[in-house]
Amino acid sequence: MQFGKLKSAANSVSVAKITVSILILLLSTFTMNAQDLDGIIKKVNSGSRLDTLIAFDKNNELENLPLTLIKGRKQGAVFTIVAGIHGYEYPPIIAVQELLKEIDFNLLQGTLIILPLTNKASFYRRSPFINPLDGKNLNTAFPGSANGSITEKIAYWITKEVIANTDVFLDIHGGDSNEDLLPFVCYYNNQQEAEQTEKARLLSEASRMKYIVSYPYNLKKTEPAKYAFKQAVQDGVVALSVEAGKLGAVQTENVDLIKNAVYNMLNYSGMYNARKTVNDVNRKYLYNQTYVRVAEKGIFYSSVSSGDALTKGQNIGYITNDFGKILHRITAPVSGIVLYKVGTPPVNVGETLFCIGY
Secondary structure, three states: OOOOOOOOHHHOOOOOOOOOOOEEEEOOEEEEEOOOHHHHHHHOOOOEEEEEEEEOOOOOHHHEEEEEEEEOOEEEEEEEEEEOOOOOOHHHHHHHHHHHHHOOHHHEEEEEEEEOOOOHHHHHOOOOOOEOOOOEOHHHOEOOOOOOOHHHHHHHHHHHHHHHHOOEEEEEEOOOOOEEEOOEEEEEEOHHHHHHHHHHHHHHHHOOOOEEEEEEOOOOOOOOOEOHHHHHHHOOOEEEEEEOOOOOOOOHHHHHHHHHHHHHHHHHOOOEOOOOOOOOOOOEEEOOEEEEEOOOOEEEEOOOOOOOEEOOOOEEEEEEOOOOOEEEEEEOOOOEEEEEEEOOOEEOOOOEEEEEEO
16 A cells, blocks of 8 residues: 655745754764754665764764664655654664664665654663653653753654654554553544544554554644654654553564564555565454553552453552552453553552553
8 A cells, every 4th residue: 555655845844953063973874953854855865775863962962863764766655663752662672773774775665764762861871751861751742842852852853854754654662661561553543634544544454463552532733742643643644653562671572573563564555565464363453441540659569461351340459558558459440451551569649550442
């Protein structure tokens, strides 16, 4: 299934320039200012690859945004792959590192925009969820701000440059350091953009992942999207997310699952058919989600794991104080499948304790 040609310059959205010189870093790797991505794409020849560092502060390498452009010998769609918005979610990051080594531009039709490590400070400082340089969560910062903190600047540049030049936007996540997560692919059911929503649904099926989650969408155009791929949806781009990996560790099976999902999507899109798809799976759609929030700060106990089937009213855990006294017992509010849950003992008021899909 083809998703169209490269977007024209007339359709691209310009962003305020941050003046920094273009410096040669290593061989074919460059550092450049946070500038017009459409112009960068046009400078890359067909049948070639560019590795670049987008610099928001040339004096702090943790504020560089790694970006790879891979152009096939034939024109086609622009497919964006994003990993590492949360730097402690390792399987997505490692999967994309392997994809960078494997993808052959000679076999590619169209263009890949790849952000392999979107939150470098979070990754190298081993900081769950937030960028330690400004204490902000990149995945709740969209559409960002050109004049904000580093997290807001990155979100703004991705919104105005990457999303604006993209036909398909794939944001890859996993369970962070404290999250036990069931692998799934997800999209927003945006009825304001029915055609894009249907393409996202079909790509979700093409991934060959077992669980497909459809999130409700009720944002107005003027409201902040907060999440990366939700911003792409809001901007009228075909967008979806893969979730795989858990508890701040690298699981080989989840790395392979992510890679297979990406190759299957590219194959289905008519962009890359060098790798055969896996056999069909017994897909399960989960159209609804219920979230159980932490009611009291304390120490969390549960014998339930991600992927477990729950029955409404079932005891699924409890929270104690520092002396072991039970403060709060948790029961399942609905019947369904545990998509993700807190997988470590400490919990704080308001955090998501369980996400149950049904």
